[in-house]
Amino acid sequence: MATDLCGIELAHPVVNGSGTFDAIAAQRAFGDALLERFPFSAFVSKTITPEPRSGNPPPRLWETPSGLINSIGLPNKGLDGFLAEDLPRLGELPVPLVVSVMGTSHDQFRRLVSGVAEREEVAALELNVSCPNVESGTIVGESPDETRSLLDAVRPLTDKPLIVKLTPNAPPVPVAIAAESGGADAISLINTLRATAMDPGGAGPWLGGGSGGLSGPAVRAIALLQVSEVAAAVSIAVVGMGGVASGGDAADLLEAGAAVVAVGTESFRDPAAGRRIASELSARFGLSSSG
Amino acid sequence: MATDLCGIELAHPVVNGSGTFDAIAAQRAFGDALLERFPFSAFVSKTITPEPRSGNPPPRLWETPSGLINSIGLPNKGLDGFLAEDLPRLGELPVPLVVSVMGTSHDQFRRLVSGVAEREEVAALELNVSCPNVESGTIVGESPDETRSLLDAVRPLTDKPLIVKLTPNAPPVPVAIAAESGGADAISLINTLRATAMDPGGAGPWLGGGSGGLSGPAVRAIALLQVSEVAAAVSIAVVGMGGVASGGDAADLLEAGAAVVAVGTESFRDPAAGRRIASELSARFGLSSSG
Amino acid sequence: MSGKPGIAEQGPTLDDGRPLAPFGRRACRVTRNIASGGYRIFSAVDPEGPDPAAGQFYMLAAESGWAAEDGRPYLARAFSVADSDPEGDRVRLDFLVQGVGPGTGRLCSLQEGERLWVHGPLGRPFGVPREAVPGAHGAILVGGGIGIAPLALWRRRLAAAGVPTRVLLGFRDRERSGGLDLFRCSELKVASEDGHQGHRGYVTELLEVMLRGDDADGAVVYACGPPAMLEAVRLLCAERGVACELAMEAPMACGFGACFGCAVPLAEGGYMRLCVDGPVVRGADLATALVPGGGH
Amino acid sequence: MSGKPGIAEQGPTLDDGRPLAPFGRRACRVTRNIASGGYRIFSAVDPEGPDPAAGQFYMLAAESGWAAEDGRPYLARAFSVADSDPEGDRVRLDFLVQGVGPGTGRLCSLQEGERLWVHGPLGRPFGVPREAVPGAHGAILVGGGIGIAPLALWRRRLAAAGVPTRVLLGFRDRERSGGLDLFRCSELKVASEDGHQGHRGYVTELLEVMLRGDDADGAVVYACGPPAMLEAVRLLCAERGVACELAMEAPMACGFGACFGCAVPLAEGGYMRLCVDGPVVRGADLATALVPGGGH
Numbered sequence A, B: 001m002a003t004d005l006c007g008i009e010l011a012h013p014v015v016n017g018s019g020t021f022d023a024i025a026a027q028r029a030f031g032d033a034l035l036e037r038f039p040f041s042a043f044v045s046k047t048i049t050p051e052p053r054s055g056n057p058p059p060r061l062w063e064t065p066s067g068l069i070n071s072i073g074l075p076n077k078g079l080d081g082f083l084a085e086d087l088p089r090l091g092e093l094p095v096p097l098v099v100s101v102m103g104t105s106h107d108q109f110r111r112l113v114s115g116v117a118e119r120e121e122v123a124a125l126e127l128n129v130s131c132p133n134v135e136s137g138t139i140v141g142e143s144p145d146e147t148r149s150l151l152d153a154v155r156p157l158t159d160k161p162l163i164v165k166l167t168p169n170a171p172p173v174p175v176a177i178a179a180e181s182g183g184a185d186a187i188s189l190i191n192t193l194r195a196t197a198m199d200p201g202g203a204g205p206w207l208g209g210g211s212g213g214l215s216g217p218a219v220r221a222i223a224l225l226q227v228s229e230v231a232a233a234v235s236i237a238v239v240g241m242g243g244v245a246s247g248g249d250a251a252d253l254l255e256a257g258a259a260v261v262a263v264g265t266e267s268f269r270d271p272a273a274g275r276r277i278a279s280e281l282s283a284r285f286g287l288s289s290s291g
Numbered sequence C, D: 001m002s003g004k005p006g007i008a009e010q011g012p013t014l015d016d017g018r019p020l021a022p023f024g025r026r027a028c029r030v031t032r033n034i035a036s037g038g039y040r041i042f043s044a045v046d047p048e049g050p051d052p053a054a055g056q057f058y059m060l061a062a063e064s065g066w067a068a069e070d071g072r073p074y075l076a077r078a079f080s081v082a083d084s085d086p087e088g089d090r091v092r093l094d095f096l097v098q099g100v101g102p103g104t105g106r107l108c109s110l111q112e113g114e115r116l117w118v119h120g121p122l123g124r125p126f127g128v129p130r131e132a133v134p135g136a137h138g139a140i141l142v143g144g145g146i147g148i149a150p151l152a153l154w155r156r157r158l159a160a161a162g163v164p165t166r167v168l169l170g171f172r173d174r175e176r177s178g179g180l181d182l183f184r185c186s187e188l189k190v191a192s193e194d195g196h197q198g199h200r201g202y203v204t205e206l207l208e209v210m211l212r213g214d215d216a217d218g219a220v221v222y223a224c225g226p227p228a229m230l231e232a233v234r235l236l237c238a239e240r241g242v243a244c245e246l247a248m249e250a251p252m253a254c255g256f257g258a259c260f261g262c263a264v265p266l267a268e269g270g271y272m273r274l275c276v277d278g279p280v281v282r283g284a285d286l287a288t289a290l291v292p293g294g295g296h
């Protein structure tokens, strides 16, 4: 089931969702077995910001019916720390590397894109636009205009594929069209749905960050519609994700028009989920082509 | 736990979500026991449109992890049929009646609001704005401007409370503020999240209507955040709903700022869920005030 | 109250004589669960409910371990009552279940002593022949696969009312068979597609032979089974001018008219809600028995 | 490979000598489930895993009936290994579990023969006294409630390595006690808040007495229990200049560093991921042991 994503050859159509798999930490837990049976056909890094961030105060997690709210707050080493410490190690993974970046201004995004794109370890970049533009106050990915203007700012900086990761918290089709018109090479969706939980002890919001993002099977049917509508509206590739837990879920997204499928929260339950889903998928296609 | 909703006195804070309980059909199944132990403190009708609608072709339902997608398509007798046949019977329910209406133009909404509001059986109206304005093509409830202009059109027609029911498919706070500025007496949310499912047999979308709306525990955490943000942003009453299945879920919404809580999908699992949730709620408050 | 003498006399009833359900759901204890062909028969004791009429159904959910597969089943599932027996204040309800997904799978695994959430009895039951056709006096029951469940109770009730009844049952293969035990002492003809018992072929072939003979005169056909079988029965009966009542399936979220999910297309256009206007419907009222999503 | 002689020698290890987990999750058969005080002890046979080090944990989920309460539990749950025993190629793992919610509730009800999804062993284990403090030779184990689980295995490993070990355990009441069976043949002092066994009061009172005497010299304190107890231990040890290692809890979604959910505030500012940089952490590294959401 070899696949192509914006010219990058992938051994199968299953990658990870940004921020849901830390290949370096996983190697600490699982050793080289991780590399020998790497679960994804490309690796997407956690979102990197210009400066280091320590993330949100705990608690950061809340389990919901068939889902998970996270309020992690993008802890990361910042651009320089990432380039110096993590990128060389991620470059040694047996699959192409996609680096996810997020800024709160065009300047920040420009710094991130040019800093990351010039590194040869990097096959593609993902722009995480679920962030406010501090100048306008608008969430970039909720606005077609903001998204287009961000693309205008960063598109000239690199020839490497730019994937724009949409938020599901506003209708995604107009934003996807804006991203395509601004030169994006692919769209990925969905990011998490804004959500919250109350402390069962009555002490107000449970999460240290106040609110967070919902993922997992609870959002699967929402993701499937957004992916299918975006895939119908643009002609660039779509990376579909949201609640994928089985080959059947992945097949639904492919049928809905995704070129590639990403697995997020399911990896928490089964660290090798990506591998399992890829093989369930190829068994399905094997069966259906022979049947 | 008596409550007040825009001046309407309610015996407890639990009502039904529009379209999730048909009191007339339920009486056919349960007889007068339904009236003797009516589960809600107010009854909200299914959404009425100007003309009769037979609804979407089947299948209309798909179960998701901890949720349900419905693609019902608002079957109803139309305004005249409703006023003639259903309203007199709904007027005999032991609780105040809220009638939900939806049009696709200001004209339609005006016809609905004036036709319904003049009837004495009606305590309040709910405007279901999860619909396109056929003139502009925009979903009214996804746009603050469209919502405000709808309120401008119908607010002068009645003194009865107007509740505006928001869609969760776009950020609700600006729309809620627009509704309040246009004279809405209350906001209710959330309606269902747009979602879809594929036929397990590979025959494309499962639902006869192509896509539908997700409800149930899967959306609870999304609802809780939207309700809490809207309640913080407006000073009119908020009717909170989305995935409520227990007194604890209802208490969370009240803590988040809702004045009243609505139960939708949970009634399908337990026809008397509204009653159970109201009593769990009062047990909680009883306990917490004594402890 | 238009009670049906000898069929469903007890309990409060409404318009068409259907027994009413107690309002709300209640917990019923499972008293047995046995294999029957490829299906399971389990019994639960309803502490509150009336004796149901044949053709009515219940919404069932296991009290524990529901939602156990990836968050499904979430909703209760609809099941025809296959037999019922008032025991003092209580009613023993028997269900015949075929495991096809997470809900039926969980129900098939119920242990004695576990509890079920139940609401029902729900829906419109079968009507005696003379209600369907003035002067009709005999009944032909046609069941396919798991669809034999409601016919089992209907046969018992018809026998008690002295209505002459013939029964035709069809199964696909040994794995998809069962429930014959519920038809003790019936005049019974069986067909199976793989020939493992009775006539090799479709049960509708048995029906066709029967309708062709004169002995179908004055009889009403009652059928339950997969959509394709029901559609064949509907067309056969229409062709021969024989009245038929079909017990149908549609995806149901609520069972009591609340969700409008169980739409079945009407001959006159539009849809009915199968849970309140069915599940037993007259063949003549239907646009088709092939309802998308309506059965396996 | 900096193996810890006598403590965790087998299997592939990385930097701090922790045994590595096989990649991915695997199904392990449950071989027993017994009551122990108010808790349950169940055993599962791991067909693949290495012998874990004391202080490591596993992510567990029942293969069937997970998600059974309103769609929860959805994620696997973290449990310290309380005892382990290599049996040929396999390892028997014992877990001590207190039912506090849907996940622990389901695990408490596991039947012999059922299967668990398991990934692990995970995280940083306890370190022998001389690694924590050069020249230290003795160990004081302080456990509270369900927190005695990892200490049980640790005591066994320390004994095997010939490290002199004293054990102090505290329980709130009879309902929240258990696991003492895992401390057979230990030098043991027990406290209970309701006085149902041993000293009436907190286990930290026993520790305070012990630290006040000279006999705490050259000992390292290893503690696991509720946040308030761990914080008291941390402060006591800091005050007395005694090194301590705390086995902590935080909500965990993954257990292997993937989700960044298990943040615990560091003394130097910022957070660690408890699943990879813990769950055993040095008292001196922590800003506080009172991590919001970190325990009941």
Ligand SMILES: Cc1cc2nc3c(=O)[nH]c(=O)nc-3n(C[C@H](O)[C@H](O)[C@H](O)COP(=O)(O)OP(=O)(O)OC[C@H]3O[C@@H](n4cnc5c(N)ncnc54)[C@H](O)[C@@H]3O)c2cc1C
Binding pocket: B061, B062, B063, B064, B200, C057, C073, C077, C078, C079, C080, C081, C095, C096, C097, C098, C099, C100, C101, C102, C103, C104, C105, C146, C149, C150, C248, C249, C250, C251, C252, C279, C293, C295, C296
């Ligand atoms: C009035 C009535 C009476 C019935 N009586 C009986 C009876 O006596 N005995 C009996 O065994 N059955 C009976 N049924 C059928 C029974 O209700 C269904 O088999 C049952 O609901 C299936 O549930 P499940 O969870 O096992 O499988 P599901 O997976 O819910 O259903 C299986 C079928 O539903 C569809 N499906 C698959 N995935 C999904 C999904 N995610 N969401 C929604 N649909 C999906 C597919 O078409 C699949 O073939 C009756 C149904 C009705 C309406």
Ligand SMILES: Cc1cc2nc3c(=O)[nH]c(=O)nc-3n(C[C@H](O)[C@H](O)[C@H](O)COP(=O)(O)OP(=O)(O)OC[C@H]3O[C@@H](n4cnc5c(N)ncnc54)[C@H](O)[C@@H]3O)c2cc1C
Binding pocket: A061, A062, A063, A064, A200, D057, D073, D077, D078, D079, D080, D081, D095, D096, D097, D098, D099, D100, D101, D102, D103, D104, D105, D146, D149, D150, D248, D249, D250, D251, D252, D279, D293, D295, D296
């Ligand atoms: C490293 C480690 C080792 C552990 N070792 C053991 C052990 O050996 N034995 C043992 O019994 N336990 C152990 N625990 C604790 C155990 O993991 C928890 O008790 C378990 O996860 C609780 O799951 P639950 O589903 O039963 O309850 P939950 O309901 O998930 O958890 C109960 C607590 O979580 C919070 N909570 C309530 N509702 C929710 C919700 N919807 N989503 C998220 N949180 C919620 C509340 O604070 C509540 O008190 C360990 C934990 C860690 C991190």
Ligand SMILES: Cc1cc2nc3c(=O)[nH]c(=O)nc-3n(C[C@H](O)[C@H](O)[C@H](O)COP(=O)(O)O)c2cc1C
Binding pocket: A016, A017, A018, A019, A020, A046, A047, A068, A070, A072, A074, A100, A128, A165, A189, A190, A191, A192, A214, A215, A216, A217, A219, A241, A242, A243, A244, A262, A263, A264, A265, A266, D258, D259, D260
């Ligand atoms: C704990 C966690 C952290 C995440 N961090 C990021 C991130 O850093 N950048 C990003 O673009 N998406 C992030 N996501 C979103 C996922 O990549 C994915 O879009 C989302 O979880 C939906 O997929 P799923 O349901 O398979 O998890 C995160 C999700 C989770 C659960």
Ligand SMILES: Cc1cc2nc3c(=O)[nH]c(=O)nc-3n(C[C@H](O)[C@H](O)[C@H](O)COP(=O)(O)O)c2cc1C
Binding pocket: B016, B017, B018, B019, B020, B046, B047, B068, B070, B072, B074, B100, B128, B165, B189, B190, B191, B192, B214, B215, B216, B217, B219, B241, B242, B243, B244, B262, B263, B264, B265, B266, C258, C259, C260
């Ligand atoms: C089957 C079904 C039909 C619905 N019909 C309507 C409707 O006619 N009008 C409306 O405003 N909302 C309708 N809703 C939305 C509910 O009123 C409610 O907003 C939503 O389901 C979320 O609540 P819940 O999770 O408790 O169901 C419907 C929901 C369902 C499940």
Ligand code: FES
Binding pocket: C251, C252, C253, C254, C255, C256, C257, C258, C259, C260, C261, C262, C273, C274, C275, C276
């Ligand atoms: S099943 Fe809900 S209306 Fe029929």
Ligand code: FES
Binding pocket: D251, D252, D253, D254, D255, D256, D257, D258, D259, D260, D261, D262, D273, D274, D275, D276
């Ligand atoms: S539990 Fe996921 S990073 Fe620690």
